[in-house]
Amino acid sequence: xxxxxxxxxxxxxxxxxxxxxxxxxxxxxxxxxxxxxxxxxxxxxxxxxxxxxxxxxxxxxxxxxxxxxxxxxxxxxxxxxxxxxxxxxxxxxxxxxxxxxxxxxxxxxxxxxxxxxxxxxxxxxxxxxxxxxxxxxxxxxxxxxxxxxxxxxxxxxxxxxxxxxxxxxxxxxxxxxxxxxxxxxxxxxxxxxxxxxxxxxxxxxxxxxxxxxxxxxxxxxxxxxxxxxxxxxxxxxxxxxxxxxxxxxxxxxxxxxxxxxxxxxxxxxxxxxxxxxxxxxxxxxxxxxxxxxxxxxxxxxxxxxxxxxxxxxxxxxxxxxxxxxxxxxx
Amino acid sequence: xxxxxxxxxxxxxxxxxxxxxxxxxxxxxxxxxxxxxxxxxxxxxxxxxxxxxxxxxxxxxxxxxxxxxxxxxxxxxxxxxxxxxxxxxxxxxxxxxxxxxxxxxxxxxxxxxxxxxxxxxxxxxxxxxxxxxxxxxxxxxxxxxxxxxxxxxxxxxxxxxxxxxxxxxxxxxxxxxxxxxxxxxxxxxxxxxxxxxxxxxxxxxxxxxxxxxxxxxxxxxxxxxxxxxxxxxxxxxxxxxxxxxxxxxxxxxxxxxxxxxxxxxxxxxxxxxxxxxxxxxxxxxxxxxxxxxxxxxxxxxxxxxxxxxxxxxxxxxxxxxxxxxxxxxxxxxxxxxxxxxxxxxxxxxxxxxxxxxxxxxxxxxxxxxxxxxx
Ligand SMILES: Nc1ncnc2c1ncn2[C@@H]1O[C@H](COP(=O)(O)OP(=O)(O)O)[C@@H](O)[C@H]1O
Ligand SMILES: [Mg+2]
Numbered sequence: 001x002x003x004x005x006x007x008x009x010x011x012x013x014x015x016x017x018x019x020x021x022x023x024x025x026x027x028x029x030x031x032x033x034x035x036x037x038x039x040x041x042x043x044x045x046x047x048x049x050x051x052x053x054x055x056x057x058x059x060x061x062x063x064x065x066x067x068x069x070x071x072x073x074x075x076x077x078x079x080x081x082x083x084x085x086x087x088x089x090x091x092x093x094x095x096x097x098x099x100x101x102x103x104x105x106x107x108x109x110x111x112x113x114x115x116x117x118x119x120x121x122x123x124x125x126x127x128x129x130x131x132x133x134x135x136x137x138x139x140x141x142x143x144x145x146x147x148x149x150x151x152x153x154x155x156x157x158x159x160x161x162x163x164x165x166x167x168x169x170x171x172x173x174x175x176x177x178x179x180x181x182x183x184x185x186x187x188x189x190x191x192x193x194x195x196x197x198x199x200x201x202x203x204x205x206x207x208x209x210x211x212x213x214x215x216x217x218x219x220x221x222x223x224x225x226x227x228x229x230x231x232x233x234x235x236x237x238x239x240x241x242x243x244x245x246x247x248x249x250x251x252x253x254x255x256x257x258x259x260x261x262x263x264x265x266x267x268x269x270x271x272x273x274x275x276x277x278x279x280x281x282x283x284x285x286x287x288x289x290x291x292x293x294x295x296x297x298x299x300x301x302x303x304x305x306x307x308x309x310x311x312x313x314x315x316x317x318x319x320x321x322x323x324x325x326x327x328x329x330x
Numbered sequence: 331x332x333x334x335x336x337x338x339x340x341x342x343x344x345x346x347x348x349x350x351x352x353x354x355x356x357x358x359x360x361x362x363x364x365x366x367x368x369x370x371x372x373x374x375x376x377x378x379x380x381x382x383x384x385x386x387x388x389x390x391x392x393x394x395x396x397x398x399x400x401x402x403x404x405x406x407x408x409x410x411x412x413x414x415x416x417x418x419x420x421x422x423x424x425x426x427x428x429x430x431x432x433x434x435x436x437x438x439x440x441x442x443x444x445x446x447x448x449x450x451x452x453x454x455x456x457x458x459x460x461x462x463x464x465x466x467x468x469x470x471x472x473x474x475x476x477x478x479x480x481x482x483x484x485x486x487x488x489x490x491x492x493x494x495x496x497x498x499x500x501x502x503x504x505x506x507x508x509x510x511x512x513x514x515x516x517x518x519x520x521x522x523x524x525x526x527x528x529x530x531x532x533x534x535x536x537x538x539x540x541x542x543x544x545x546x547x548x549x550x551x552x553x554x555x556x557x558x559x560x561x562x563x564x565x566x567x568x569x570x571x572x573x574x575x576x577x578x579x580x581x582x583x584x585x586x587x588x589x590x591x592x593x594x595x596x597x598x599x600x601x602x603x604x605x606x607x608x609x610x611x612x613x614x615x616x617x618x619x620x621x622x623x624x625x626x627x628x629x630x631x632x633x634x635x636x637x638x639x640x641x642x643x644x645x646x647x648x649x650x651x652x653x654x655x656x657x658x659x660x661x662x663x664x665x666x667x668x669x670x671x672x673x674x675x676x677x678x679x680x681x682x683x684x685x686x687x688x689x690x691x692x693x694x695x696x697x698x699x700x701x702x703x704x
Contacts, residue, residue, distance in 0.1 A: 050545050074548065080545040086538040090347050091340070103548040104334025147542075 001064050003028040003155055003186035004049060008058035011044050011209075018044045020209040021058070023032040026188060026202075031181045032078050033200030034190040035299070041209040042190035043083055046157050049188075052248050062155055079153035082095075083160050085144035087132050093143055097150065118146035121176065138169025145176065149185075157178065158189040162196065174199050194295045205302060213298075213305045219297045225306075227251065228267035232260040234278050234286040243281060245312040249273055261297055298324040334550050337556025341530060345560065353559050354527060355561075359518040359568045360575045361604030361700050362587035363511070377461050378406035382415065396472045397428060402464040419451045428463055438476060460687065511576045512664035513637030515656045517628060518572065519565055519595070522533050524627035526561045527606030528619040531699075536616060550700035558603050566592070585671030594667070594674065597684045598660045602627070604692030611698035628656040637661060656687040 002025040019041040024180055026032040034042045047053040049060045051071035060067045062074045089094050097118060101111045119125055122142035132140065141161060149156060154274040158177070162170045172192075178199065190202065197203045197217060205213040205220070211221055234240050237260065244253040244262055249270065252263035264270030267290040278286040345351050370463065379397060383390050397403045406424045409415065411432075420429055437444040448465050452458045503613060534540040543553060569592075576582040584591060605627060613619035633640060635657035641649055652658045657682035662681040666672035 008601055054543065059599050075545055075547050078545065080542070082538050082541050084538045086542040088340070088344065088539060089537075090344050095340070095343060098548070099340045101334055101550075102339075102541065103546045105333060109334060140341055 002061075003030070003063055004032075004188060005061045006045070006058065007061075008061055009045065009048060010040075010057040011048060011053065012056045016188055016274070017209050019055075022206075022209075022211050023058075023185050024204055024211065024214065028186050028188060029181060029184045030186045030202065031177065031189065032201045032241065033197050033203035034188060034206060035192070035194065035197055035203050036190075036206035037192055041204040042206055043159050044209075045206075046080070046159050046188065050078060050157060051075060053236065059292065076151075077154050079148040079156045079193050080149070081144050081156075081158045081161055085140045085146065087140060087144055089133040091136070092129050092131055092132070093124055096132055096147060097128075101149040101150050106151060114150050114152075121149075122146040123172075137165045138173070141165050141169065141173060142176070145173070151182070153185070155186045155188070158187065158194070160190055162191065162193060166272075171238060182204040194299065195328055197295050201221070205212070205279075205299060207303045207306060210306070213302045217295060221293055223298055223301055224263070227263055227265055227295055228270060228272050229291055230264060230267060230274060230288055231263050231291045232262060232274060232278070232286065233257070233258065234260075234283045236283050238289055239281070240278060240286075243283075244274070247277065248272075251323065252301060252304065254304075256296070261291075261300075263297075263301065277313055332550045334556045334559070337548070338560050339559060344530075345564070346527060351526075355522055355564050356571060359522060360571050362518055363514050363572050363575050364579065375401055376404050377426055377457075378465075379403040380407040380409055380418050380422040381405060382411065382413070382427065382429045382607045384410040384411040384432045385430050386411075387435035389438055390430045393430060393434075393472055394428065396475075397468055400464070400468055402461075402468070409435040415449065419449060421453075425457070426465070429452040441480075473656050482531060496659075508580070508582055508669060509665070511572075511580060511582045512661055512668050513635065515569065515664060516598070516660050517631045517637055519569060519599060520631040520657060521624070521628045523561060523565050523570060523602035524606040524609065524623045525620065526568070527557060527603045528609040528613065528623045529559070529616055530557055531607065531610035532613050532616050532619040535610075535614060546639055551696070553605060554699055556570060556697060558607070561603060561606075562596075562599055565602075566595065567632055569594040569595055582668065584668050586667035589675050591664070591667050594660065594663050594681070594684070597681070597688055598656060601656045601684065601688035601691050603696045604688060607695035607699060608691060611695060624635075631657040634658065635661055653683075658686055659683045659687075 004024075004026040004127070006024050007024050007201065009019060009022040009198050022041075024032075036042050036043065044053065048055045049067060051067045051074050054068070059290065063077055065073050065077070068076045088099070098116045100106075101115060106114055115298060119128065120138075122145060124139065124143060124146070127139070129137070134141065135143065145158075145161070162173060165173070167249065174196065177189070189196075191197070192237065200217075202216050203220065204211055213223075232240060232244075237258065238253070241253055241255060241260055244250045244260065250262050250264060254261055262270065262274060264274075264311055271290060274288045275286060278284065280287070290301075339344050345355070381394055381397075394405070398405045403426070407418070409418065409427070415427055416428070418424055427449040429449065431445060431447075434444050436448070446469070450461060520522075531540075534543065563604065573582075573584060577584075606623065607621050609619055609626075615621060634652045634655050636652070637657070641652050641658065644652070662680050663674065663677045663684075666677055667674075
């Protein structure tokens with residue numbers, strides 16, 4: 001049995017489909033990443049699984065329990081850390097912990113034990129009497145996590161847990177997550193930091209409410225099998241982008257910060273041809289190098305492929321429309 | 331119940347952490363009582379009186395004395411005979427001018443009717459009416475005194491003088507503060523209870539902690555109770571403070587049974603706290619909750635309750651409207667208990683309405699706050 005499962009889960013706000021036919025299964029003890037840009041529908045998915053939002057269609061199950069049927073039973077099994085660390089800023093660390101312990105129904109010795117455990121896990125020893133408001137972002141984040149796991153949930157949802165937190169705190173936070181996963185807690189985490197996906201055993205890519213790809217990081221990178229990605233830097237970036245978009249040997253060209261990434265059938269040939277093209281148009285000094293595709297390359301490639309196939313499905317196919325999106329489809 | 335206590339404890343901690351809130355909840359009611367108690371005092375005393383005594387006789391001085399010896403008038407200025415009276419009221423040197431003509435004493439001595447003039451600043455009609463009333467009373471007293479002196483004892487004894495001694499019950503000195511204190515209590519309790527609950531729930535929505543609470547096993551009912559009980563307690567303490575202040579400053583004593591008073595207040599507070607919860611189920615920001623709360627809770631408590639404007643003198647439509655708000659019933663009972671020393675027994679009907687109101691409003695709020703996720 002999957003720890004968390006959704007079947008054709010959908011949510012519409014009026015005519016707008018925030019989540020569209022999402023089917024995923026998360027195994028027990030897995031760290032599962034839900035990736036997507038802002039507005040992709042990640043939070044909406046989590047809120048439906050937690051029973052905070054009724055789906056427009058489909059079902060969500062936590063350890064086999066249907067959220068629509070028995071939301072209370074689901075709540076007993078899950079912990080949820082909301083997108084903004086929702087703590088009481090005007091209470092101390094201890095008071096926050098005791099309050100959340102109290103509303104989870106913990107008391108007496110058990111509450112004391114869980115509180116001590118949470119404090120040590122989160123590295124907040126000696127800070128119990130500090131006002132939450134005065135804590136640095138990374139500490140607040142760990143306190144929020146501690147509050148969310150006081151009742152030992154089997155499944156933990158973390159909605160953008162590392163937003164606005166410094167890199168060092170982010171790393172120690174992920175260590176904490178890894179440790180909990182080792183103890184058998186199933187963790188579903190949303191993020192738009194693609195580098196964090198490396199901590200996830202599997203990830204699901206969401207775009208505009210739809211699941212566009214799912215698997216381990218190396219599985220996802222398979223989309224480039226038989227092709228190569230090269231990175232281009234040159235003085236006139238947009239001119240070069242235009243040039244490569246129209247060139248038939250380039251399958252896909254996209255802007256990556258101050259560089260271009262090109263998807264080409266073969267690394268060696270691609271590199272040579274690209275350099276030639278740039279030199280011929282005087283766009284120098286130029287550098288062209290083959291690279292190992294990152295998750296971001298995968299992400300952009302997959303989204304463009306997805307959008308292209310949807311556009312084609314909805315519109316009359318145009319002949320070579322010159323759009324790099326369409327060219328992205330092999 | 332344990333979870334209710336956890337929430338209540340948290341609310342109390344947050345309130346006490348924020349001295350401003352606590353001061354607002356406990357201190358403002360007393361401060362308002364002070365402010366309104368003095369500002370809304372409708373009694374008119376110590377009116378500045380200018381005097382133009384053209385007669386300058388013992389008789390005229392006697393009349394002036396009967397004005398100034400009453401505490402209603404203070405002698406503010408003496409105007410020489412023949413001076414122009416026009417500017418006196420206009421320049422606010424006095425609120426009233428007493429003019430005693432030449433030959434005032436002689437006319438009286440010779441059994442003729444003497445004429446005395448009182449000029450009033452009518453710009454503030456309410457005050458003017460009251461001053462007019464008190465001046466008539468002063469003159470009537472003076473008249474009697476003069477008659478007594480002039481008429482032989484025999485005749486006075488046989489003449490049938492009506493011994494008219496009006497007496498206002500329950501508030502013998504017709505002090506308006508006595509009447510205002512219950513109204514103030516109704517208004518203040520409404521304001522603080524509605525705002526405190528509404529803001530405390532909406533704050534959780536705004537800061538996202540509500541979302542966090544909703545995934546815990548805390549039931550909405552437990553949340554509602556945990557949020558209501560502390561503010562109920564605070565409001566009762568505030569009520570106690572108001573009564574103490576009213577007693578110390580305005581000599582308002584609770585004549586009726588205290589238990590009945592607190593039972594009624596409890597009922598009224600449930601309706602008010604329920605209204606605050608109801609607002610919180612619609613409002614998404616504290617600013618909106620504050621505005622809606624102050625308008626819909628306090629305006630009816632001031633204008634549609636009989637607090638300042640007697641319900642009987644309102645337009646018919648507004649009179650009907652007053653039945654829809656609880657303060658009307660609360661004030662009737664409160665005045666009965668505080669001023670008349672009554673118990674709850676004669677007020678079954680008002681009590682019933684208060685109960686219905688509390689039930690309906692709290693029920694609505696409960697329904698809206700406990701309904702399923704949408
Ligand atoms: N309660 C709501 N009413 C209307 N639209 C909403 C609501 N909640 C979310 N949305 C919309 O649904 C989309 C997905 O939102 P969300 O799930 O928060 O995205 P993400 O978490 O991936 O950034 C967004 O376009 C957002 O504006
Ligand atoms: Mg989100």
